[in-house]
Amino acid sequence: KLEKAGGKGSQAATDIRAQLNNIKKGKLDGLASVVESLEEKADGPAGASDLSGSVASFDSILSGPLGQFKTASQAIGGDVATLGDLVGSTFDIQKHFLQTVSASKQPKADDLQKLLKPTSEMIGEIQQFRESNRRSEMFNHLSAISESIPALGWVAVAPAPAPYVKEMKDAGQFYTNRVLKDWKEKDNTHAVWVRSWVETLSELQAFVKQFHTTGLVWNPKGGDADLSSMPSKPVIKLKAAPKTAVSSAKPSPKSFKATPATLKPASLHQDGKKWIVEYYKGDQNIIINEIEMNQSVYIFKCEGSAIKVNGKCNNIIMDSCKKTAVVFDNVVSSCEFMNCNGVQMQVLGSVPTIMVDKTDGCQMYLSKEAIGVEIVSAKSSEMNVLVPKGDDFVEMPLAEQFKTVIEGSKIKTSPTESV
Numbered sequence: 001k002l003e004k005a006g007g008k009g010s011q012a013a014t015d016i017r018a019q020l021n022n023i024k025k026g027k028l029d030g031l032a033s034v035v036e037s038l039e040e041k042a043d044g045p046a047g048a049s050d051l052s053g054s055v056a057s058f059d060s061i062l063s064g065p066l067g068q069f070k071t072a073s074q075a076i077g078g079d080v081a082t083l084g085d086l087v088g089s090t091f092d093i094q095k096h097f098l099q100t101v102s103a104s105k106q107p108k109a110d111d112l113q114k115l116l117k118p119t120s121e122m123i124g125e126i127q128q129f130r131e132s133n134r135r136s137e138m139f140n141h142l143s144a145i146s147e148s149i150p151a152l153g154w155v156a157v158a159p160a161p162a163p164y165v166k167e168m169k170d171a172g173q174f175y176t177n178r179v180l181k182d183w184k185e186k187d188n189t190h191a192v193w194v195r196s197w198v199e200t201l202s203e204l205q206a207f208v209k210q211f212h213t214t215g216l217v218w219n220p221k222g223g224d225a226d227l228s229s230m231p232s233k234p235v236i237k238l239k240a241a242p243k244t245a246v247s248s249a250k251p252s253p254k255s256f257k258a259t260p261a262t263l264k265p266a267s268l269h270q271d272g273k274k275w276i277v278e279y280y281k282g283d284q285n286i287i288i289n290e291i292e293m294n295q296s297v298y299i300f301k302c303e304g305s306a307i308k309v310n311g312k313c314n315n316i317i318m319d320s321c322k323k324t325a326v327v328f329d330n331v332v333s334s335c336e337f338m339n340c341n342g343v344q345m346q347v348l349g350s351v352p353t354i355m356v357d358k359t360d361g362c363q364m365y366l367s368k369e370a371i372g373v374e375i376v377s378a379k380s381s382e383m384n385v386l387v388p389k390g391d392d393f394v395e396m397p398l399a400e401q402f403k404t405v406i407e408g409s410k411i412k413t414s415p416t417e418s419v
Helices: 008-024 030-043 045-063 065-076 078-103 109-131 139-156 161-171 173-183 189-211 243-248 253-258
Strands: 267-271 274-278 286-288 296-300 306-319 325-338 341-347 353-357 360-365 374-378 381-389 392-397 402-407 410-415
Touching (some): 045 189, 109 139
Parallel strands (some): 286 306, 341 360, 353 374
């Protein structure tokens, strides 16, 4: 690097080489001067160049895959467009933070927290946006970002921030796979949206590994960080959304705190192509009749209840329920459980896919027609599949503990028994 810099840099490289040759000949007097020369150049123009290159590299993420992600978000519209604006603003705030890092020496802990606050607030706002729109038709999109956006919290992680970014990227994979599956035959824009977001996080991981390998690299020759120049949180306007998404965006997490879910009135109603069952407690006779194949069922915050779905529907989602069961005839797409505890399902006909996410205790009773079902699980425990055998069922547990071994350049993972 010194040689390529030319001028004084080239001369410094020549001097260091000469001193190294003297050391090889047993003249150790030059060792101290070599160290001094290297330290001087590391803290000088070459070091400053690396810091400015760090910001430029981050900027290329914003103009590259993140720009494609924002464009795809606007093309999809509605809640996803609003989410795209929030994500873009969050990355802009982090760029401003990194510019401060490249020009400043490391601040005190209290001042660092003040500098990190805008990024933290935006991450929280994105996650709250998802919670406020649980009935949105684009809920999987919102969840994919909500689960992985904490990757931008790498700035507070040491000594291994790059693996943390990858961990957050993987956390959103469950939902990005759902988006790809749901929109595979409908609209390729959603596939572009997923790819550009995954690429954004992959490039962020590479950026962190290259420039901030063991944690934030501040400028030891810089001045004090300017706390007065911190960006304010942007105001994002809600985009026009499909009717179901607009009408469903009612309660925010704050209203849940003010009025506990158990006090809300139980409700069974149809909203567009979605049947919504919510806030039932101790009701074993909830029945949905005359459902159509292009309609879905969303069961939210029910406890100690049972729902019977007669007919064939597109998919069934059970969210944040306790000790609740659902019995259904046929499902075209999938039956999904998320954030549940002690739930059960029984399929009388067929279901191609069952998804279990962040759920503790899930009993799945299958019919003979449903034996070929695919079960996808993540961050869940106490899952059992019961398959028919004569007039009875045989219970089989799903693996929740795994063993991974490294074989050369490959990783092999297999289920393992609990110790």
